[in-house]
Amino acid sequence: MPVSAIDSLLFRNLFGTAEIRALFSDKTYIQRCLDVEAALARSQSKLNIIPPHAGEAITRACANLDLDYDRLSDETEIVGYPILPLVRQLTTACGDGEAGKYVHWGATTQDIQDTATVLQMKAGLEVVEAKLRAIVATLGELAKRYRDTPMAGRTHLQHALPVTFGYKCAVYLSGFQRHLERLGELRPRALVVQFGGAAGTLASLGDGEDGLRVRRALAEELGLGDPVITWHTARDGVAETVNFLALVGGSLGKLAMDLMVMSSNELGEVSEPFVPHRGASSTMPQKRNPISSEVILAASKILRANAGLCLDAMITDFERASGPWHLEWVAVPESFVVAVGALSQAGFVLSGLVVNTQQMERNLDSSRGLIVAEAVMMDLASHIGRQQAHDLIYDACNKTIEAGEGTSLFDVLSQDERVTGAISTAKLAGLCKPANYLGAAGRMVDDVLAYRAGPSDQPP
Secondary structure, eight states, X not given: OOOSTTTOTTTHHHHOOHHHHHHTSHHHXXXXXXXXXXXXXHHHHHTTSSOXXXXXXXXHHHHHOOOOHHHHHHHHHHHSSSHHHHHHHHHHHTTTSGGGGGTTTTOOXXXXXXXXXXXXXXXXXXXXXXXXXXXXXXXXXXXXXXXXOEEEEEETTEEEEEEEHHHHHHHHHHHHHHHHHHXXXXXXXXXXXXXXXXXXXXXXXXXXXXXXXXXHHHHHHHTOBOOSSOOTTOTXXXXXXXXXXXXXXHHHHHHHHHHHHHTSTTTOSEEOOOOTTTTOOSSOTTOOOOHHHHHHHHHXXXXXXXXXXXXXXXXXXXXXXXSTHHHHHHHHHHHHHHHHHHHHHHHHHHHTOEEOHHHHHHHHHTXXXXXXXXXXXXXXXXHHOHHHHHHHXXXXXXXXXXXXTTOOHHHHHTTOHHHHTTSOHHHHHHHTOGGGOOTTHHHHHHHHHHOOOOGGGSOO
């Protein structure tokens, strides 16, 4: 029975999707191992390392193998790895001919498992990329639509300066654009074949070029890169991939945090798409909890934790690790499932996001002009100096706060001769309007929307 949230009957579709779970299932992993064994045999046959017919026979056996999964499971528990038990069944499936003698020729367990994992990561990254591109498109639409929609910008959860909702969306968007660039840069480094034999030197195939030729041919067979050297104990490619997923999770978590706070009753600026009973409470009928954002936030934390596991897995001993490799068996599949699940939740939220522009305007005006105190200070500074202007406006802000509702910053400033002597009442009124103090926000939105990632974001 499932014990993890990612394959739980109850939670699996919150934390993942059927598509990504299928790519990282046990049976898919074993099939990828068989794909590697078959590709290895074909490569060696083409290069006359093993008899020409052996590659075809082993490939047929891999395609038609009726695996005894119970036996495979039991023997894996004893051996500690699934490849020896798998090779036993595959060798038997090759029949009475000599092809069975050449199964797994010159390879070691980690060659097969690592390459199978890389094939899974390759397929998983294609799913991640599709989800990323969908989010980029949706955020682009939101940034464009709300380019000039003013709202309160907040620092330390307090009103800071006015921004626009389009600007916020463009900031989110820029991060996901960079993730696509990272993905393009990551692929040629991480999606490489593993074939090195027992200690990585390919000594099993002699001291000439045969081992390197096989490795190159194997990479071509599988559509992977050919590394310059064995990476049994150089795990940076796997770690980079999982850390990339954690970076995506970080951007998703920031987005989810903002949406959760903005959807609170006190702010009410956005809300997740309405689906009957989604986010409902068992006792409070009024509740519409931001469930997708909550799941995304949890996923981002899981991804960061798994990134740390893969960094730990890099600390290997000598030419074959005595344990850290096992951390990847947990972190890699889980990270892909959780990342794709979070991306899917984000896609759902953003594609149907409810944006309450009227409430944004009300919140922007709620501080009675205090949010544009800097605008007045900067203008006044050109007349009396920055520090003196800062102190004067600071005092005016305190008076506005203490006066309470009904008194605005403009009201206080318009009664101060030091201000009105330098700034006309009409200009002061304009300076105190939040929508007039947006800086280069609109231009920045345009720049992000105009940005097109270069060739580095394309698969190799």
